[in-house]
Amino acid sequence: MIACWFAALWAGWLAARMVSDVHGSRVLRRHRDLALPPLSHAGACWTILVLDCSGSMTAEDYPPNRFSAARQAAIEYVRTRARRSAEDHVAVVGFHGSAGIAIPWCSLGSASREVESAILNLRIGGSTSIGAGLAEAGALWEGRRPGFIARWLGRTPLPTPRVPRSALRRVILLSDGGHNSRSDPRPIAVRMREQGVVIECVGIGARDDVDEVLLRELSSTVDGRKRYRFIGDGDARELAEQYRALGGALTR
Numbered sequence: 001m002i003a004c005w006f007a008a009l010w011a012g013w014l015a016a017r018m019v020s021d022v023h024g025s026r027v028l029r030r031h032r033d034l035a036l037p038p039l040s041h042a043g044a045c046w047t048i049l050v051l052d053c054s055g056s057m058t059a060e061d062y063p064p065n066r067f068s069a070a071r072q073a074a075i076e077y078v079r080t081r082a083r084r085s086a087e088d089h090v091a092v093v094g095f096h097g098s099a100g101i102a103i104p105w106c107s108l109g110s111a112s113r114e115v116e117s118a119i120l121n122l123r124i125g126g127s128t129s130i131g132a133g134l135a136e137a138g139a140l141w142e143g144r145r146p147g148f149i150a151r152w153l154g155r156t157p158l159p160t161p162r163v164p165r166s167a168l169r170r171v172i173l174l175s176d177g178g179h180n181s182r183s184d185p186r187p188i189a190v191r192m193r194e195q196g197v198v199i200e201c202v203g204i205g206a207r208d209d210v211d212e213v214l215l216r217e218l219s220s221t222v223d224g225r226k227r228y229r230f231i232g233d234g235d236a237r238e239l240a241e242q243y244r245a246l247g248g249a250l251t252r
Contacts, residue, residue: 043166044087046105048137049074049119052175053094054128059176059205061234066204067124069236070174073243074119077172080247082108089163091140092118095133096125097181104140130175130214131183137171138188141195169197172246173218176204178211189218198222200246203230204239 051070062069074092081088086109092102103118141163163169171192179185189199201215212230219228231239 043164043168044085044089045081045168045170046089046163047077047081047170047172048091048093048140049077050093050095050133050137050171050173051119051122052096052128052130052133052177053122053125054096054177055124055126056128056176056205056209058124061206062204062236062239063234066176067122069239070204071119071122072236073174073239074172075116076240077243077247078108078112078115078119080244082112084248086110090115091137092122093133093136093140094122095129095136097127097129097132098125099129099132099136101136101140127181128175128177128179129181129183130173130179130218131185131188132181133173134171134185134188134192134218135183138192141169141192141197169195170200171197172200172202172243173215174202174204175210175215176206177209179214185214185218193220198227200227201229202239202242203228204232207232 051074053067057065057067057070059066078090081090086107088108089105090108090112091105092115093099094102102122103115106112106115108115192199198220199218201219203210203212203215207230210230212228216226216228219226221227229242231242
């Protein structure tokens with residue numbers, strides 16, 4: 001009887017292993033960028049959410065479309081951080097051929113709904129200027145507006161944020177393509193990282209269209225791991241889950 005039980009158990013294990021062999025390599029390829037360790041931090045988190053608003057984000061492979069899925073994922077991050085720390089602050093930047101600050105620094109303890117509204121009010125544009133998006137993020141850290149044209153138009157400076165020394169400075173950038181317009185994002189990312197900003201990059205869409213080399217280069221390296229992940233297969237649920245994980249990935 002025992003021998004028969006072990007034989008049945010062994011047969012079940014072999015069958016499961018065969019299924020795993022068929023699907024396992026695909027699953028591992030899909031999730032190999034997602035298993036990043038949590039950031040170790042004990043203070044509040046100041047985050048700039050930088051979202052791609054280019055025309056390709058209207059593609060419907062992430063139901064209902066990439067843009068809606070990305071905005072919902074960003075909202076999931078805001079809600080997760082709001083539950084964890086009322087001292088957190090969030091700002092939002094949208095970019096296409098140009099970039100704009102959808103909402104400057106807001107405390108999640110008092111203005112999380114305003115942040116969510118700003119995310120939902122983002123609108124689709126044309127090309128993809130990751131550099132413009134990061135430049136606007138840099139303006140938020142430094143309390144300034146970048147560029148001669150902005151100064152010529154008489155735009156008033158942004159208030160300089162009083163970021164506590166104990167706070168984690170973070171940028172989470174999402175894109176479905178490659179940089180194809182305006183300034184090079186690399187030196188901007190280098191300057192941010194030198195200032196202690198952790199840059200997280202998220203790629204979505206068709207993998208052949210995403211400039212993963214660039215996104216990896218822009219992202220920070222923490223404990224020997226690049227803070228980059230790709231969420232493919234039109235998996236809007238996985239995208240939202242990853243943003244919830246980013247919101248919870250601060251060990252105390």
